[in-house]
Amino acid sequence: MRRLPALAAGAAVLAVLAVSACSAPVPPRSDAPPATPPGPVALPAPTGPRPVGTTVLHLTDTSRPDPWAPGAGARELKVTLWYPAGRGGGRRAPYMTPKEAELLLRDAGVATTPYDTLSRTRTNAVQDAEPAGRGSPLVVLSPGFTKPVSTLTSLAEDLASRGYVVAGIDHTHESHATTLSDGRVVGCLACDSNSDPGFGAGLVEGRAADVSFVLDRLTSVREWSGLIDREKIAMVGQSIGGAAAVAAMLKDSRVRAGIDMDGTGYARIPKGGFSRPFMFLGARNHVPGGPDTSWDRDWKLLTGWKRWLVLSDAEHQSFTDIPLLADVLGLEPLPGMLPAARGAELTRTYVAAFLDRHLRSRPQPLLEGPSSRYPEVVFCPAACGRF
Template sequence: MGSGGRAVAAVLMAATAVLGAVGAPAAVAAVAAPEGAKAGQQARAWLPEPTGPYPIGTTALHLTDTAREDPWQPGHRRELMISLWYPTSRPAGPADRAPYMTPAAGEHFGGPSGVGLINYGAEPGSTDWSGIRTHARTDAPALPGGRRPVVLYSPGLGDPRAWGTALVEDLASRGYVVVTVDHTYEASEVAFTDGELAASVLPGMLGQPDLDIGAVLRKAMAARVDDTRFVLDQLAGLGGRTGLPTGLAGALDLDRVGMVGHSAGGFTALQTMHDDPRIAAGINLDGQLHFPGPDGRNGVFLPTVAEDGLDRPFLLMGTGSDDSGDYRRQPGWNALWQHSTGWHADLTLTGSRHGSYTDGQSLLPQIARQGALTADRLRADVGDIRPGRAELATRSYVASFFDRWLRGHDDHLLDGPSPRFPEMAYEG
């Protein structure tokens, strides 16, 4: 990476730290390389198997908000890509699993200008991101059996919607319809169905010497909330859309909607929940709720969700990063906690780092073993927790929360500390 790329990476990392910082290095367990990896080849990796009883289908939709100008591209209507993940009747075979990323998106994500790649430090061109396969069958018919609760997923700042696929697939395999949202021109890249690739504007913006980082972040968060509310509107009208997989429109129960997001997506989940009563329950995966700015008290700007609190259930899930963990350590989390009347809890995944709630927890150790990522950077991104334990804990607590508040099934995992997950510290 050249000096310009390193400068962009440094500024971007400083900005993303506002919404969930990468912590200090620690020891990490060795990870076996994928079978067949050879010197000189691009690193390859796979996603962990979903744990639920249902096979998964997926479909992608291109949406246009004709009533809203794109905040990053004046004069253009706001366009988004979303994916729906849902139970189906027949599992995908090895030859028909949906790709993790399109070839164009994977090449950009893995190249020197890929914002997502800069965030996670892999060597440009070292990894075959588009060669990764999901466990879902593209455009498979939805499993009959009535309407299912819906969960929205929003990724971190600069990350594409694909970067949470392991968690999303697991929820879908348990019977949820999950909708993932790309936040166009902020995400590292968005591949539209017509072949267009919309790259992030953030690297160019963040290179400006007098840039107000807090203002940029607040603009991004406002766009994300607007995106999410628009997606909810569009989901209500899916029945009139042609070309959808059989049975999918009728499978969505929009009276039972939850939302989960990582980092900036965690902010998006809770702020949208504050602004829109259609979201009944939300999870924030290591996303801070405060911003820098001269217009805030003592240089800290709190969004309305933190100042007003929430009257519906929410879960905060922190990491072992230096400024994460206990809600009392973050002004936004603390304000939200004090002002909320709905059920809430705070969990900390000990030994983890900011990337542990993303696909980075499973994918980065694999590519590091093949030389695509340094050991120090791997430790900074996902800590020293064993990947399998981090994945299992994250999936179990997220599913337990949504099962309780969207389905009325309480396994009591969220009642307090659990001997099943000693690595998860609980603050009720």
């Protein structure tokens, strides 16, 4: 859960949206947003051949209390599903609700754009479209701390267009805005504890429990169980969500493969090692011997198929939708930063290659070494001396 370097002017707000710790300082904000709304931004089109549908599930785990709001009783989760659809026509799903967008931008200190701006982002998935196909591999997505899973929509839509069912989990009270089943939008109660000793380890343990519960429900409810191949499940997470992928795999053997996108390793792999396929995909902060040494530690304990990829000129948010939304928020990118569209392309390409190899047993030469088509991708630890 690392912070980005301090940025000047509007770029500072981009960093605030991207960090995974609630205690980051925010710039002063006006109580009145600007009167002239910017035009909506459209997420990049999915690259697969299938139309994409999406729907939202509200699931309640009555076996445990909410770790951040014990008085609330059972743990309630919002889960967004993206999946191959039978048809491409229909109403496009909202990126997030106006209330979610308002709370997210207010808590991030954004005063340069109307608070409903993000809710007008154009997605590619059709709301509540009829699912198509059966026995699809399942990918669980977990977002960074303070961020809703909607910030991984571009990746989710692309995977669904390639034939995957994707379950994005909003871990309640760990984001600035999560809508519950009764319509209430709750904020980040976990932010009050993020400086406590052991916070990261406890948080990923809780997320692992969330994942196991969601898998229990998705693989047992008739409406969805037939669409999912329960023998082909993987997890992909960004920032603390990437650390949660390790925690979930250690807890639940149903998760057969995982990817950590630029997340500090808080879950501790046993000294005896861990043999299921795993990939690190990060920015230069995660080069061997870099500021964050958790990947150095965990790399030695991964005894099965593994890859450690670093994107040159990437930043912590390059693996999310946030750079794609910078223009509509009136924010300037970091100098020399990987362009938003290229960051999305690289993330989609390498995540899909990993999943195709390990959930579909399809050979992926792209994962065997450097590619002239994607020169930004560096294979570590061997080639990381260039940093």
